[in-house]
């Protein structure tokens with residue numbers, strides 16, 4: 173089996189007498205858009221710093237495509253942005269890219285293409301100090317993309333952004349994934365992460381307390397599968413014939429949460445039915461997150 177793009181084994185970091193990361197076994201699958209969630213101080217940034225090879229673990233290892241991140245060939249596969257984006261504010265994006273391209277031995281033309289990916293081509297020749305926070309974050313990502321690393325690690329890229337900036341960042345993250353990058357993003361905003369991540373790891377007080385696909389995580393919160401369809405009576409008959417008991421609640425049907433969502437969708441489609449909503453619901457995800465972390469989402 174191929175090694176996953178990113179993994180940690182027993183990752184532990186101790187600063188002085190303070191244990192910041194304890195025995196974390198992260199597993200980030202190929203092509204994932206993985207959110208590392210947790211309240212402030214949970215140990216997310218330290219974990220990401222170790223994954224980027226910026227901080228040496230006290231014990232345990234960080235593996236990039238199966239190799240220790242401290243090996244140069246592993247380091248070349250992973251890039252990112254920790255805390256604030258790092259660039260020369262008095263230089264333009266094009267000038268910043270030239271500096272990074274030279275450092276990484278990448279042709280300048282190729283480096284310049286990253287501005288298209290982050291939608292900053294129109295601002296290529298403006299000093300970066302004049303940028304909004306969202307533009308600065310996107311410039312930071314463009315710089316990380318120089319050399320086309322397989323894996324991107326971004327520490328709270330949505331922090332401090334206004335709603336439009338958040339939306340742009342969400343779109344960019346999905347686009348990076350579509351372009352084939354494996355992306356890891358830390359956040360303390362469950363509501364945001366819910367809108368883009370397909371995998372989730374949750375940290376609390378230095379430990380990884382949950383790691384799963386987002387769908388499975390959401391499934392833990394669900395007590396039932398909720399179906400809204402303009403043709404509830406026929407839908408109920410179709411489900412009944414397939415041995416699925418559905419309760420009627422107002423204009424919705426509630427199915428057991430154990431039902432396979434894709435299977436139910438297939439049944440409805442085969443019967444020529446449409447629906448406006450088919451999704452797990454029940455205990456709120458916020459509640460589940462709070463129970464896991466003690467943090468209000």
Ligand SMILES: Nc1ncnc2c1ncn2[C@@H]1O[C@H](COP(=O)(O)OP(=O)(O)OP(=O)(O)O)[C@@H](O)[C@H]1O
Nearest residue numbers: 187190192210211212213214215216217218219360
């Ligand atoms: N270089 C350091 N020296 C000493 N303590 C540190 C250092 N870096 C982090 N810590 C401590 O480790 C704990 C975890 O910090 P970390 O930044 O990894 O958490 P986080 O989950 O990213 O939180 P935040 O969202 O606030 O950045 C914090 O209490 C922090 O003060």
